[in-house]
Amino acid sequence: MARGVTTQRKIINTTAAWAVGLLIFFPILWTILTSFKTEATAIADPPVFLAFDWTMENYTAVLERSDYARFLWNSIIIAGGSTVLGIIIAVPAAWSMAFVPSKRTKDILLWMLSTKMLPAVGVLYPIYLIFIRMGLLDTRLGLTIVLMLINLPIIVWMLYTYFKEIPGEILEAARMDGATLREEVLYILTPMAIPGIASTLLLNVILAWNEAFWTLNLTAAKAAPLTAFIASYSSPEGLFYAKLSAASTMAIAPILILGWFSQKQLVSGLTFGAVK
Amino acid sequence: MSLKKSLLAATALTCATAFSAHAQTTVTIATVNNGDMVRMQGLADEFTAANPDITLEWVTLEENVLRQRVTQDIAAKGGQFDVMTIGTYEVPIWGAQNWLVSLNDLPAEWDADDILPAIRDGLTIDGELYAAPFYGESSMVMYRTDLMEKAGLDMPEAPTWATIRTAAEAMTDKDNEIYGICLRGKAGWGENMAFLTAMSNSFGARWFDENWAPQLDSDEWAATVNFYMDLLNNYGPPGASTNGFNENLSLFQQGKCGMWIDATVAASFVTNPTDSTVADKVGFALAPDNGLGKRGNWLWAWSLAIPAGSDATDAAKKFIAWATSKDYTALVAENEGWANVPPGTRISLYENPEYAKVPFADMTLKSINQADPSAPSVQPVPYTGVQFVAIPEFAGIATQVGQEISAALAGQQSVEQALEKAQALTVDEMEAAGY
Numbered sequence: 074m075a076r077g078v079t080t081q082r083k084i085i086n087t088t089a090a091w092a093v094g095l096l097i098f099f100p101i102l103w104t105i106l107t108s109f110k111t112e113a114t115a116i117a118d119p120p121v122f123l124a125f126d127w128t129m130e131n132y133t134a135v136l137e138r139s140d141y142a143r144f145l146w147n148s149i150i151i152a153g154g155s156t157v158l159g160i161i162i163a164v165p166a167a168w169s170m171a172f173v174p175s176k177r178t179k180d181i182l183l184w185m186l187s188t189k190m191l192p193a194v195g196v197l198y199p200i201y202l203i204f205i206r207m208g209l210l211d212t213r214l215g216l217t218i219v220l221m222l223i224n225l226p227i228i229v230w231m232l233y234t235y236f237k238e239i240p241g242e243i244l245e246a247a248r249m250d251g252a253t254l255r256e257e258v259l260y261i262l263t264p265m266a267i268p269g270i271a272s273t274l275l276l277n278v279i280l281a282w283n284e285a286f287w288t289l290n291l292t293a294a295k296a297a298p299l300t301a302f303i304a305s306y307s308s309p310e311g312l313f314y315a316k317l318s319a320a321s322t323m324a325i326a327p328i329l330i331l332g333w334f335s336q337k338q339l340v341s342g343l344t345f346g347a348v349k
Numbered sequence: 350m351s352l353k354k355s356l357l358a359a360t361a362l363t364c365a366t367a368f369s370a371h372a373q374t375t376v377t378i379a380t381v382n383n384g385d386m387v388r389m390q391g392l393a394d395e396f397t398a399a400n401p402d403i404t405l406e407w408v409t410l411e412e413n414v415l416r417q418r419v420t421q422d423i424a425a426k427g428g429q430f431d432v433m434t435i436g437t438y439e440v441p442i443w444g445a446q447n448w449l450v451s452l453n454d455l456p457a458e459w460d461a462d463d464i465l466p467a468i469r470d471g472l473t474i475d476g477e478l479y480a481a482p483f484y485g486e487s488s489m490v491m492y493r494t495d496l497m498e499k500a501g502l503d504m505p506e507a508p509t510w511a512t513i514r515t516a517a518e519a520m521t522d523k524d525n526e527i528y529g530i531c532l533r534g535k536a537g538w539g540e541n542m543a544f545l546t547a548m549s550n551s552f553g554a555r556w557f558d559e560n561w562a563p564q565l566d567s568d569e570w571a572a573t574v575n576f577y578m579d580l581l582n583n584y585g586p587p588g589a590s591t592n593g594f595n596e597n598l599s600l601f602q603q604g605k606c607g608m609w610i611d612a613t614v615a616a617s618f619v620t621n622p623t624d625s626t627v628a629d630k631v632g633f634a635l636a637p638d639n640g641l642g643k644r645g646n647w648l649w650a651w652s653l654a655i656p657a658g659s660d661a662t663d664a665a666k667k668f669i670a671w672a673t674s675k676d677y678t679a680l681v682a683e684n685e686g687w688a689n690v691p692p693g694t695r696i697s698l699y700e701n702p703e704y705a706k707v708p709f710a711d712m713t714l715k716s717i718n719q720a721d722p723s724a725p726s727v728q729p730v731p732y733t734g735v736q737f738v739a740i741p742e743f744a745g746i747a748t749q750v751g752q753e754i755s756a757a758l759a760g761q762q763s764v765e766q767a768l769e770k771a772q773a774l775t776v777d778e779m780e781a782a783g784y
Binding site for chain 2: 111112113117118138197198201202205210211289297301305306307308
C-alpha cells in the first residue's frame with residue numbers, strides 16, 4: 074500500500090530535488106552564461122551572474138576560427154558508430170550469458186568488467202603503436218573500434234541485466250514453434266528488450282561523445298571530434314575563458330538536447346529491473 | 350556519346366583527379382592556443398593563397414597535452430604532424446636525438462643572422478638550426494605606476510630583490526584587496542619552477558654542480574625559497590599556491606597586484622585597454638638581481654620545427670620560412686598593429702622605429718639580452734637552460750620539486766622539509782637515469 078504523503082512533505086521533497094538538480098546543473102549553466110560574456114567580464118571579481126552586456130562575439134570568433142561542422146560530424150560518426158557496433162556484438166553475447174549460462178559465465182562477466190579497472194594510459198603506447206602499424210591513427214574507423222571496445226563491457230553488462238528479466242519460457246515457446254536462433258534473437262528477444270537496448274544505446278552514445286582520453290591521443294586534424302575542439306581553446310598564456318566556454322557550450326549542446334528529449338527512456342531503462 | 354568516348358572521358362577525369370590529389374600537399378601543424386599562434390592561424394590564408402598546392406591543417410592543443418602528444422608521436426614515429434610548436438627546452442634534447450629536421454637550408458631571404466643571438470643559440474645544436482623561433486620571451490617586472498607613486502617610491506630600471514620587497518610592502522593594502530606582489534605558485538616545471546629556477550640563478554643557486562650532483566640542499570636554494578615564501582606569504586594574494594600565469598594575469602588586470610614578475614609576453618595583455626582595468630598605469634623593469642651578476646629572468650622561445658618522420662618536409666619548410674619571416678611581421682603589423690607583432694626573435698624588429706613606440710618593446714629586448722642559457726647561474730654548471738635544465742629527466746624532476754614547494758607555500762610543510770624532500774627525489778631520479 075502506498076504511503077500517504079502530506080503536502081508539506083511534498084513541498085520539502087520537491088524543493089530538495091530542485092536544489093540538488095540546480096547544484097548539479099550549475100557548472101553547465103555557468104559555462105553557458107560565461108560564453109555570452111566578454112573576456113573581461115568572464116574574469117570579473119566579484120563574478121557577474123546575469124547583469125552583463127550579452128554578446129555573441131565569442132561564438133562568432135569560435136565559428137570563424139574552427140570548422141565546427143567537421144568536429145560535430147566526427148563526434149556523431151564516432152559516438153554513433155561505436156555504440157551501434159557495440160550493440161551488434163553485445164546482443165548475442167548477452168543472450169548467451171542470460172539464457173545459456175555456463176559455469177564460467179559470472180567469471181567472464183567479471184573479467185570483462187575488470188578491463189575497465191585498468192587506467193587507460195596503461196595501454197596507450199601499445200594501442201598507439203598498433204594504430205601506426207595498421208594506419209588507423211587519426212581515422213574515424215580507428216576511434217570507432219577503440220571506443221566500441223572500451224564501452225563493450227558496459228553494454229554487455231547492461232543488456233545481460235535486461236535480458237535476465239525476460240522469462241526464458243517465451244524464447245522456449247518460440248523455439249518450439251520452429252523459430253531459428255537468429256529469428257529468436259531478432260524477432261522475439263530484441264523487441265521485448267527494446268527499452269533496455271534504447272537506454273543502453275543512449276548511455277553509450279553519451280559516454281562515447283564525452284570520451285576525451287583516446288579521442289585526444291589518437292587523432293590529429295582529420296578525425297578529431299568535439300573533445301579536441303574544446304581542448305583547442307584552452308590556453309596557457311592568455312585569458313580566453315569566454316571563448317573556451319562558447320566552444321564547450323557548442324560541444325555539449327547536441328548531447329544535452331538528445332538527453333533532454335530521451336530522458337524518459339533513459340530513466341526507465343536505468344531503473345528497469347529495480348523493482349522485483 | 351559512345352561507350353568508347355564515355356570511357357575515355359571517365360579515364361581522363363580520374364587521371365586529372367588523381368593528379369591534382371597528388372599535387373596537393375597537406376601540412377599538419379600542431380600548435381598551442383596562445384594569442385600569437387591564433388593570429389598566425391587567422392593570417393594563414395595569405396600563405397595558402399601564395400602556395401595553392403599546400404593545404405594547412407591545424408591541431409591546437411593545451412600546452413601540456415601538446416607536449417605529450419608530440420613527444421609520443423615523434424618517439425613512436427607516428428608521422429601525424431609536419432610542423433610542431435615546441436619550446437626551447439625540447440629543441441636541444443630532440444635535436445640531439447635526430448628527431449628534428451635541420452633548418453639550415455631555409456632560403457637566404459629568411460635571414461638567419463637577423464635572429465637574436467640568445468634565441469638562435471638555444472635552438473642550434475652542433476651548428477644545425479633545428480627550429481625557427483616564432484616568438485621569444487623573457488621575464489620582467491610589471492608594476493603599477495600609480496601605486497608606486499602613492500607609496501612615494503620609484504622603480505629603478507634594474508631593481509634588486511631588496512627593492513622589490515620594499516615596494517611590495519609599501520603597495521600592499523589587503524583591506525582593499527591590493528597585494529604588493531603576484532608570483533607563480535602553481536606546481537609544475539613550467540609554472541612555479543620556471544620562476545624559481547630563474548630566481549635561484551640570481552641568488553647564486555644551481556640545480557647541479559659540475560659533476561651532476563643535485564644542489565637543492567644548498568644555502569643558496571634555501572635563501573631563494575625563503576625569500577619567495579616571505580614575499581608571497583606577507584604581500585601576495587590569498588591562495589597563491591594555485592596561481593599560474595593565467596590566474597596572476599587575471600589578478601593584475603583587475604588591479605589587485607602591485608607587481609607581477611612574469612613572461613614579457615604578458616605586457617601586451619596588461620596594457621590592452623579592452624581587457625585590463627589598469628592598462629595605462631603599467632610600468633616595466635628588468636627582473637631583479639642580488640648584486641651577484643645574474644638577474645632572475647628566463648629565456649624561452651616558442652618555435653616551429655619539423656619532425657624527422659614528416660612526409661611533407663619541403664612544404665613544411667616553406668610554411669616555417671613564411672611564419673617566422675620579416676614579411677610575416679609586417680603582415681601582422683599591417684593587420685593588427687605593431688603591439689601584436691610576435692616579439693623577441695628578430696634584431697630588425699627592434700631597430701624598427703615604429704616598433705620602438707610600443708611601450709614594452711625596449712624592456713623585452715633588454716630582458717632577452719640579459720639571459721645567458723650557456724652560463725645561467727653565478728656558479729659553473731654542466732647544463733644549458735636558464736629556467737630549466739636541458740636534459741630529458743628535468744621535466745619530471747622539476748614538477749615533483751614544484752609540488753613540494755607549492756605544498757610549503759600552502760602551509761603544509763616547512764621550506765626546510767620541502768627542500769630536503771626535493772634533494773632526495775632529485776638524487777634518486779638522477780641516479781636512476783645513470784648520472
